[in-house]
Amino acid sequence: MTENNLTNKKFWVVSTLPRSGTHFLQAILSSVPGSVVVQEFFNGSLAVMGNEWINKGLYEELDHPVNAVGETQARFIFLFRHPHHPPVEDSRFSDARTIDLIGYPFDRYISGGIVENSDEYAAIPSSKRDYGKEYFLKSGSIDCARAMSVMDIESDWMNSLIGNKKTLVLRYEDFFNNQNIILECLSKELGEDVILSHQARKNSSRVYWREAPTVRMDDGAFYKIFDSFSHSLEYFYPEKWPTLCQLRKA
Numbered sequence: 001m002t003e004n005n006l007t008n009k010k011f012w013v014v015s016t017l018p019r020s021g022t023h024f025l026q027a028i029l030s031s032v033p034g035s036v037v038v039q040e041f042f043n044g045s046l047a048v049m050g051n052e053w054i055n056k057g058l059y060e061e062l063d064h065p066v067n068a069v070g071e072t073q074a075r076f077i078f079l080f081r082h083p084h085h086p087p088v089e090d091s092r093f094s095d096a097r098t099i100d101l102i103g104y105p106f107d108r109y110i111s112g113g114i115v116e117n118s119d120e121y122a123a124i125p126s127s128k129r130d131y132g133k134e135y136f137l138k139s140g141s142i143d144c145a146r147a148m149s150v151m152d153i154e155s156d157w158m159n160s161l162i163g164n165k166k167t168l169v170l171r172y173e174d175f176f177n178n179q180n181i182i183l184e185c186l187s188k189e190l191g192e193d194v195i196l197s198h199q200a201r202k203n204s205s206r207v208y209w210r211e212a213p214t215v216r217m218d219d220g221a222f223y224k225i226f227d228s229f230s231h232s233l234e235y236f237y238p239e240k241w242p243t244l245c246q247l248r249k250a
Helices: 022-030 051-056 065-070 105-116 142-160 179-190 219-236 241-249
Strands: 010-016 035-040 046-049 076-081 097-102 168-171
Touching: 010 022, 022 035, 022 051, 022 076, 097 179, 105 142, 105 219, 142 219, 168 179, 219 241
Parallel strands: 010 076, 010 097, 035 076, 097 168
Antiparallel strands: 035 046
């Protein structure tokens, strides 16, 4: 691939907290004319994501996904990754702009526990799993330990976003709470009108929209998540902070 292939192309690295709207944001950005969405896997391989696979929450891995990106006429290329993945080694993204999508950490690990408790991995919403709505995160369970195995890396990443003016930070919950503001922020970042390609289905079982996280996890799991994410919870979720502090003291 020559330098000419990159002319007029804009690159973004989009880091997302797992189980916090990754595929929804992929669907929005893939609807921008001339865009390509690329997914990074934990082993460092890349895969071009087609709209049909994004909407289903499934991956389609290509044999030579990096070359496939270079051969497109794309105006925008979005590389999606999770913060616990190794650093991006593709030099084309070394000077890329960044977008960071966070989600309420308690919901991230409840949903992560649901996934780890499944027979096989699938990136479908937790609410669509038979046992998803009634799942309770127990601190001593194997699925809790697996979901939280990357917690230190993810909490450090969220802490690094506090007051960071060099990146666009989005909250998953604001796609429902402040949808127009989110779309305006994305449009300004891209210099292109961004629309809602499809309506996301609000999962009312997520504890962000309920009274307290402890309705879906035991005290041990709550304490661990609260203590790990306390700084970023206070900064990014001020509307939840007083109640969380009261629960922690109790």
